[in-house]
Amino acid sequence: MAEQHSVEIRHLDLDFGAVKVLQDLNLDIHEGEFLVLLGSSGCGKSTLLNCIAGLLEPTDGQIFIKGRNVTWAEPSDRGIGMVFQSYALYPQMTVRGNLSFGLKNAKVPKAEIEKRVNRAAEILQIQPLLDRKPGALSGGQRQRVAIGRALVRDVDVFLFDEPLSNLDAKLRADLRVELKRLHQQLENTMIYVTHDQVEAMTLADRIAIMKGGQIMQLSTPDEIYNRPRNKYVADFIGSPSMNFLDGHLENHVFKRGDLVMPMTGYEFAAPKVADRKATIGIRPEHVITGELVQGAPVKSEILVDVVEPMGSDTLVWGNMGDRPFRLRMDGNARVKPGERLPIGIDPSRASLFDASDETRL
Amino acid sequence: MAIADTTATDDRVADRPASAKKPMRLFRNLMPKLALTPMALTAVVVFLGGTIWTVVYSFTSSGLLPRLDWVGLEQYDRLWSTTKWIVSIQNLALYGFLSLIFTLVIGFTLAAMLDRKIRGEAVFRTIFLYPFALSFIVTGLVWQWILNPDYGVQGVVRSLGWESFTFNPLNNPDIVMYGLLIAGLWQGTGLIMCIMLAGLRGIDEDIWKATRVDGIGTVKTYVQVIIPMMRPVFVTSVVLIASGIIKLYDLVVAQTSGGPGISSEVPAKYVMTAMFGGQNLGQGFAASSMMLLGVVIILVPWAFLEFGGRKKRV
Amino acid sequence: MSDIGMLNTVKAAEDPVRRRLDSGPRGARPKRALSRGNIILYGTLLVVSLYYLLPLYVMIVTSLKGMPEIRAGNVFAPPMEITFQPWVKAWAEACTGVNCEGLSRGFWNSVRILIPSVILSITIACISGYTLSKWKFKGSDLFFTILIVGAFIPYQVMLYPIVIMLREVGNTLGVQLFGSLTGLVLVHSVFGMPILTLLFRNYFASIPDELFKAARVDGAGFWGILFRIMLPMSLPILVVAMILQVTGIWNDFLFGVVYTRADSYPMTVQLNNIVNSVQGIKEYNVNMAATLLTGLVPLFIYFVSGKLFVRGIAAGAVKG
Numbered sequence: 001m002a003e004q005h006s007v008e009i010r011h012l013d014l015d016f017g018a019v020k021v022l023q024d025l026n027l028d029i030h031e032g033e034f035l036v037l038l039g040s041s042g043c044g045k046s047t048l049l050n051c052i053a054g055l056l057e058p059t060d061g062q063i064f065i066k067g068r069n070v071t072w073a074e075p076s077d078r079g080i081g082m083v084f085q086s087y088a089l090y091p092q093m094t095v096r097g098n099l100s101f102g103l104k105n106a107k108v109p110k111a112e113i114e115k116r117v118n119r120a121a122e123i124l125q126i127q128p129l130l131d132r133k134p135g136a137l138s139g140g141q142r143q144r145v146a147i148g149r150a151l152v153r154d155v156d157v158f159l160f161d162e163p164l165s166n167l168d169a170k171l172r173a174d175l176r177v178e179l180k181r182l183h184q185q186l187e188n189t190m191i192y193v194t195h196d197q198v199e200a201m202t203l204a205d206r207i208a209i210m211k212g213g214q215i216m217q218l219s220t221p222d223e224i225y226n227r228p229r230n231k232y233v234a235d236f237i238g239s240p241s242m243n244f245l246d247g248h249l250e251n252h253v254f255k256r257g258d259l260v261m262p263m264t265g266y267e268f269a270a271p272k273v274a275d276r277k278a279t280i281g282i283r284p285e286h287v288i289t290g291e292l293v294q295g296a297p298v299k300s301e302i303l304v305d306v307v308e309p310m311g312s313d314t315l316v317w318g319n320m321g322d323r324p325f326r327l328r329m330d331g332n333a334r335v336k337p338g339e340r341l342p343i344g345i346d347p348s349r350a351s352l353f354d355a356s357d358e359t360r361l
Numbered sequence: 362m363a364i365a366d367t368t369a370t371d372d373r374v375a376d377r378p379a380s381a382k383k384p385m386r387l388f389r390n391l392m393p394k395l396a397l398t399p400m401a402l403t404a405v406v407v408f409l410g411g412t413i414w415t416v417v418y419s420f421t422s423s424g425l426l427p428r429l430d431w432v433g434l435e436q437y438d439r440l441w442s443t444t445k446w447i448v449s450i451q452n453l454a455l456y457g458f459l460s461l462i463f464t465l466v467i468g469f470t471l472a473a474m475l476d477r478k479i480r481g482e483a484v485f486r487t488i489f490l491y492p493f494a495l496s497f498i499v500t501g502l503v504w505q506w507i508l509n510p511d512y513g514v515q516g517v518v519r520s521l522g523w524e525s526f527t528f529n530p531l532n533n534p535d536i537v538m539y540g541l542l543i544a545g546l547w548q549g550t551g552l553i554m555c556i557m558l559a560g561l562r563g564i565d566e567d568i569w570k571a572t573r574v575d576g577i578g579t580v581k582t583y584v585q586v587i588i589p590m591m592r593p594v595f596v597t598s599v600v601l602i603a604s605g606i607i608k609l610y611d612l613v614v615a616q617t618s619g620g621p622g623i624s625s626e627v628p629a630k631y632v633m634t635a636m637f638g639g640q641n642l643g644q645g646f647a648a649s650s651m652m653l654l655g656v657v658i659i660l661v662p663w664a665f666l667e668f669g670g671r672k673k674r675v
Numbered sequence: 676m677s678d679i680g681m682l683n684t685v686k687a688a689e690d691p692v693r694r695r696l697d698s699g700p701r702g703a704r705p706k707r708a709l710s711r712g713n714i715i716l717y718g719t720l721l722v723v724s725l726y727y728l729l730p731l732y733v734m735i736v737t738s739l740k741g742m743p744e745i746r747a748g749n750v751f752a753p754p755m756e757i758t759f760q761p762w763v764k765a766w767a768e769a770c771t772g773v774n775c776e777g778l779s780r781g782f783w784n785s786v787r788i789l790i791p792s793v794i795l796s797i798t799i800a801c802i803s804g805y806t807l808s809k810w811k812f813k814g815s816d817l818f819f820t821i822l823i824v825g826a827f828i829p830y831q832v833m834l835y836p837i838v839i840m841l842r843e844v845g846n847t848l849g850v851q852l853f854g855s856l857t858g859l860v861l862v863h864s865v866f867g868m869p870i871l872t873l874l875f876r877n878y879f880a881s882i883p884d885e886l887f888k889a890a891r892v893d894g895a896g897f898w899g900i901l902f903r904i905m906l907p908m909s910l911p912i913l914v915v916a917m918i919l920q921v922t923g924i925w926n927d928f929l930f931g932v933v934y935t936r937a938d939s940y941p942m943t944v945q946l947n948n949i950v951n952s953v954q955g956i957k958e959y960n961v962n963m964a965a966t967l968l969t970g971l972v973p974l975f976i977y978f979v980s981g982k983l984f985v986r987g988i989a990a991g992a993v994k995g
């Protein structure tokens with residue numbers, strides 16, 4: 001039997017008037033998976049999540065949850081819980097009231113409500129807050145309550161819409177770890193929207209990178225980082241972003257002026273890739289510097305422009321010929337602006353894209 | 362494998378029964394549609410339907426009862442050859458013009474004075490605004506009494522020794538509209554003052570610092586800097602004042618009953634008399650359609666200003 | 676014409692009034708406490724205040740004098756001998772035509788008009804505003820635009836068609852609508868609808884959508900969200916709407932004249948009939964007592980509600 005799918009999305013279209021926000025979108029999410037929808041602001045992540053939740057009606061296409069067609073079902077009948085960026089707690093109710101509101105609507109018996117609220121409060125460590133109003137809570141506490149509201153309803157799928165974006169950096173990091181722990185504990189399917197790639201990389205079993213209402217790539221964080229499917233994904237993931245150099249691919253050798261790079265060790269998508277114009281992408285952190293340059297498969301050099309020491313490592317902004325080129329060095333590297341810095345490149349860790357359609361070669 | 366992942370839409374969809382059917386358009390989200398019905402009916406039947414009905418019947422000979430008996434523009438011809446209507450229009454034009462100017466000037470001046478970090482601002486504001494809480498009937502009656510020739514302003518001045526003093530607007534056809542104006546301004550300037558004051562508070566305090574640094578005088582600053590910055594507030598005020606003026610009715614009824622003679626008649630009163638007093642519906646419909654036209658003439662440029670302004674700002 | 680421009684105006688009128696009146700004066704700072712400019716400033720304000728206060732003063736003093744004293748003096752003279760007789764007469768004995776029951780009858784009529792009108796108009800407007808902000812459907816904004824444009828149409832244009840509608844609907848249902856208090860209540864609800872709907876729509880629109888979405892995920896429906904989530908958050912706007920409607924309906928004259936009969940005239944209409952009646956000698960003290968009595972309800976609301984009133988009239992000002 002094929003893998004059990006928790007959420008399946010088929011040929012989903014959604015228009016706001018003339019604007020097509022989602023276009024023929026397909027997505028299968030496995031049971032118990034932590035899937036992150038990642039993309040820049042306005043690419044349709046929230047729209048997709050709202051469609052899954054039933055808060056927006058798709059123009060066309062179908063949505064299945066646990067094998068059931070829920071395309072036209074009410075949000076509360078879909079077995080989903082949702083957590084929002086602004087917490088969206090009911091201000092006039094206590095925390096207990098917030099947690100039990102959904103259960104009361106579902107006519108769950110009082111004793112059962114009590115039990116579930118207490119269990120959720122225990123998991124999230126918010127028992128002392130149960131009788132407070134949301135206004136008296138800190139941001140982190142509010143978001144915990146919001147998660148609790150989804151938790152008590154014992155749902156199949158959790159939906160998160162940028163739940164950590166309103167928190168400060170430290171809290172965000174704490175809650176991120178807590179979310180990961182929660183997922184390990186509950187083993188529910190979770191769909192998590194964010195524009196923050198650190199959140200995506202750390203939390204996800206798989207990441208779906210979105211752009212313009214379509215999914216560019218759906219893979220594990222490792223795949224996305226190391227083998228981006230196209231130039232957009234390659235550019236989007238990683239900070240600072242990947243260096244791109246235009247050139248030619250001839251007989252599996254990338255050439256750009258003096259730079260000649262036999263692509264030994266590089267996994268091509270096909271056994272034989274025809275000669276063409278191509279772009280090579282090299283992550284700043286994969287550039288070889290220092291003594292190791294001697295042993296590098298390909299050697300070159302850059303002219304250093306700006307040096308940014310970050311403590312743990314050093315960012316170097318320079319130029320390779322007429323192209324800007326960034327690289328990340330060890331924290332105690334000594335480099336000065338104006339210096340010519342020898343570098344080495346390992347083709348097996350680079351990414352090669354077709355220059356015209358920008359797909360991975 | 363990873364690359365294939367994205368395109369992995371397996372074809373089980375095809376053999377999966379489409380269990381959830383798309384509900385019929387009309388019945389989807391039925392409750393909101395039901396809930397909006399009273400409002401939608403009001404908008405379409407009363408406001409839109411009623412307006413169209415009146416305009417249509419203004420082209421008929423309706424007298425005691427509405428009748429669909431077309432007479433073209435006859436009612437309008439009669440309207441514009443009726444002295445009372447002409448007087449009404451002239452009165453409204455005079456009252457409207459003066460009321461607009463004075464309300465803006467007084468409203469702005471009071472607001473500017475209250476904005477100068479004075480003590481007791483709240484008290485003054487309360488005093489200037491309370492007449493707005495009162496009805497036009499109350500306003501009209503109290504000013505009728507104050508302007509009473511024997512016991513009111515004229516009587517007081519005369520009793521002080523100035524025997525020849527005359528100020529008797531309510532019995533003098535030439536100045537009766539000014540008597541109404543005094544009462545109208547008393548009732549309505551407070552609102553405009555409030556709106557202007559809010560507009561002044563919205564102006565960046567740094568503007569005042571800048572003009573002080575540049576050595577520009579206070580009055581000059583108001584005229585050359587502040588007022589131009591308050592254009593939207595003035596536009597709002599003009600629309601409010603204008604749409605109030607065209608409805609002028611209760612005040613006249615209470616203060617002068619249109620007299621002396623017909624010298625303080627206004628269009629709204631003309632309509633009321635024709636429809637409910639004179640059994641002359643066609644005239645009432647034609648006159649109210651003319652009022653509608655007046656509103657359109659005011660509103661269309663305003664809507665244009667709003668949109669023009671918006672586009673420029675973007 | 677779209678409603679956007681109109682909304683903007685209302686916002687320009689309402690928002691700044693609400694927020695900025697609290698924010699303290701901003702104008703140039705007067706230099707010294709007793710500079711010449713300051714004397715002129717305060718002097719002018721005091722004189723203008725007298726002009727605004729004068730009618731209130733005149734109403735009060737006139738209503739407390741006897742007729743002989745009025746004939747002997749002038750409107751501004753304070754009463755030498757205070758009498759409450761004019762108040763008693765205005766309330767219980769003043770005549771309109773053959774009917775000599777005083778203003779009390781109009782007062783109770785107004786109360787009987789006011790309460791159901793306020794409840795009905797606010798209920799409809801609240802539900803409509805909620806639907807328009809959180810449950811939009813295709814065409815819902817079109818109805819709203821018509822409604823708002825309708826707010827600018829002179830009432831005279833719609834008076835007669837409404838007479839016919841009330842008569843016809845009344846005949847169909849077998850109840851009297853035209854000429855009855857019920858009919859007037861409906862009319863007040865209709866004409867209060869644009870501004871109140873706008874008020875509620877804007878208020879509900881300012882409540883975050885995410886809250887609404889969370890409630891839907893929690894299984895609350897159309898009414899559940901309104902009653903359990905939205906209304907508990909809406910007390911201030913309900914008070915503003917009430918102030919707006921109570922003063923507006925209490926002060927109405929036109930609809931009272933057109934849609935009711937003599938025995939159910941509201942207070943304003945009866946007041947006008949008492950004061951402007953051509954029969955008998957004029958009793959100015961009784962007239963002023965009656966006038967003041969009619970003004971008491973809105974004045975009371977004005978002085979009690981303070982800032983909320985300003986907010987209400989600023990929002991209601993579109994009504995013109």
Ligand SMILES: Nc1ncnc2c1ncn2[C@@H]1O[C@H](COP(=O)(O)OP(=O)(O)O)[C@@H](O)[C@H]1O
Pocket residue numbers: 016019021039040041042043044045046047048
């Ligand atoms: N109600 C709406 N009406 C019109 N356009 C909308 C609406 N909601 C969202 N959009 C548009 O849809 C696109 C996707 O929005 P969204 O899903 O919120 O993006 P994000 O990925 O940032 O969550 C945006 O360009 C946005 O402008």
Ligand SMILES: [Mg+2]
Pocket residue numbers: 045046047162
């Ligand atoms: Mg979003």
